Amino acid sequence: MKPISSPVKNGARNNMPSHKKILVTGGAGFLGSHLCDRLMSEGHSVICVDNFLTGRRLNVERWMNHPRFELKGHDVALPLHVEVDEIYNLACPASPIHYQHDPIQTTKTSVLGAINMLGLAKRLQARVFQASTSEVYGDPSVHPQVEGYWGNVNPIGPRACYDEGKRCAETLFFDYRRQHNLDIKVARIFNTYGPRMHPNDGRVVSNFIVQALNSDPITIYGDGNQTRSFCYVDDLIEGIVRLMATPASITGPLNLGNPEEFTIKELADLVIDMTGSSSELTYLPLPQNDPRQRRPDISLAKEALGWRPSVKLREGLNRTIEYFDTVLATEDRVAGAIESTAMGAP
Numbered sequence: 001m002k003p004i005s006s007p008v009k010n011g012a013r014n015n016m017p018s019h020k021k022i023l024v025t026g027g028a029g030f031l032g033s034h035l036c037d038r039l040m041s042e043g044h045s046v047i048c049v050d051n052f053l054t055g056r057r058l059n060v061e062r063w064m065n066h067p068r069f070e071l072k073g074h075d076v077a078l079p080l081h082v083e084v085d086e087i088y089n090l091a092c093p094a095s096p097i098h099y100q101h102d103p104i105q106t107t108k109t110s111v112l113g114a115i116n117m118l119g120l121a122k123r124l125q126a127r128v129f130q131a132s133t134s135e136v137y138g139d140p141s142v143h144p145q146v147e148g149y150w151g152n153v154n155p156i157g158p159r160a161c162y163d164e165g166k167r168c169a170e171t172l173f174f175d176y177r178r179q180h181n182l183d184i185k186v187a188r189i190f191n192t193y194g195p196r197m198h199p200n201d202g203r204v205v206s207n208f209i210v211q212a213l214n215s216d217p218i219t220i221y222g223d224g225n226q227t228r229s230f231c232y233v234d235d236l237i238e239g240i241v242r243l244m245a246t247p248a249s250i251t252g253p254l255n256l257g258n259p260e261e262f263t264i265k266e267l268a269d270l271v272i273d274m275t276g277s278s279s280e281l282t283y284l285p286l287p288q289n290d291p292r293q294r295r296p297d298i299s300l301a302k303e304a305l306g307w308r309p310s311v312k313l314r315e316g317l318n319r320t321i322e323y324f325d326t327v328l329a330t331e332d333r334v335a336g337a338i339e340s341t342a343m344g345a346p
C-alpha cells in the first residue's frame with residue numbers, strides 16, 4: 001500500500017528556515033530525550049514539554065543551561081501556547097505498567113493531547129508529528145504488519161486506553177488533514193530499546209537486562225515462543241527525523257521498527273550470555289490480550305525515507321547493558337551512601 005498522501009498547499013514550508021524552533025512533547029522521556037539530543041545537535045531551538053509522569057529531568061540534563069533549550073513542565077491534555085515551526089507529539093506513557101496505572105488519564109493524554117497539539121499546529125501552520133504505535137494493530141491477524149491492515153484491538157480490554165487512545169489520535173490527525181489541510185506526519189513505532197529506558201517499566205528489554213545484571217530470575221510471560229522485533233533508539237530517531245523532512249504529500253501512517261524477529265526466549269538467552277549472568281529463567285502466565293507476534297513491514301519507510309535500521313540486536317543490547325550497568329551502580333552507590341549516613345557514618 002502507498003502511504004496515505006494527497007496534494008497539499010502548505011506555503012509555509014517553502015520559507016522554512018534551516019534553524020527551526022521545535023516543540024517536543026514527552027521530551028524528557030526515553031525517545032523524546034534522544035530526539036531532543038538529535039535536534040539540539042543539528043542546531044535547532046527546542047522546547048521540551050513534559051509532565052514527568054515517566055520522563056526524568058536527568059534525561060535532558062545536558063541541555064538544561066543551553067540557550068537554545070527550554071524545559072517546560074506541562075500536561076498536554078491542557079492547551080499550550082508557544083510559538084514554534086514544528087511539533088513532535090510524543091507525550092504518552094508507553095509501557096503497560098505505566099499506561100494502565102491511570103487508564104483514563106492515558107486516554108486523555110492521547111486524545112486531548114492530540115487535539116491540543118493539532119490545534120496549536122493549525123494556529124501556527126506548523127508541521128506536526130504523531131508518535132503512534134504498532135499497538136494500533138492489536139493482536140494482529142496479518143503478519144508482518146502492513147500499514148493497510150486495520151488491526152484487531154479489543155476496545156474494552158486493559159490495553160485499550162493506550163491502543164484506542166492512539167487510534168483515536170491517528171483519526172484526529174487525518175481529520176485535521178482532511179478538514180484543515182494540516183501538514184501531518186504519523187509514524188507507527190514498533191518496540192524500541194536503548195539507553196534511558198525506564199529501568200522498571202516492565203518492558204521486556206529493560207526487564208531482562210536489569211534482572212540479569214542483578215542476578216535475579218528472568219521472568220518470561222507465556223512459553224517464550226512469542227516473537228517481537230526490537231529497534232535500537234538511534235535507528236528509530238533517524239526514521240522519525242527523515243519522515244519529518246519528507247514533502248508534505250507524505251503523511252504516513254508509516255511503520256518504523258526493526259523487522260528482524262526474535263522469540264522472547266532468544267532475547268533472554270542473549271541477555272544472559274552478554275551479561276555473563278547467573279540468572280535463571282522463570283515462566284509466568286501471559287497477560288490478557290498480549291500479542292503473539294509482532295513484526296513491522298517497513299517497505300513503505302524504505303521507499304519513502306530510504307531508511308532501514310542498521311544497528312544489530314547484539315550491538316544495541318551492548319550499549320543498553322552498558323547504560324543500565326552504570327545506572328544500577330550509581331543507584332547502589334546512592335543507596336549505600338544513604339544507608340551509611342543513616343547509620344551515622346561520615
Ligand SMILES: NC(=O)c1ccc[n+]([C@@H]2O[C@H](COP(=O)([O-])OP(=O)(O)OC[C@H]3O[C@@H](n4cnc5c(N)ncnc54)[C@H](O)[C@@H]3O)[C@@H](O)[C@H]2O)c1
Nearest residue numbers: 026029030031051052053054055075076091092094189192
Ligand atoms: N518506546 C517504544 O518502544 C514505543 C513504541 C511505540 C510507540 N511509542 C510512543 O513513543 C512515545 C514516547 O515513548 P517512550 O518510550 O519514550 O515513553 P516514555 O514513557 O519514556 O516517554 C513518554 C513521555 O511523555 C511524558 N508524558 C506522559 N503523559 C504526559 C502528559 N499528559 N503531558 C506531558 N507529558 C506527558 C512522560 O513523562 C514521558 O517523559 C509515546 O507516545 C509512545 O506511545 C514508543
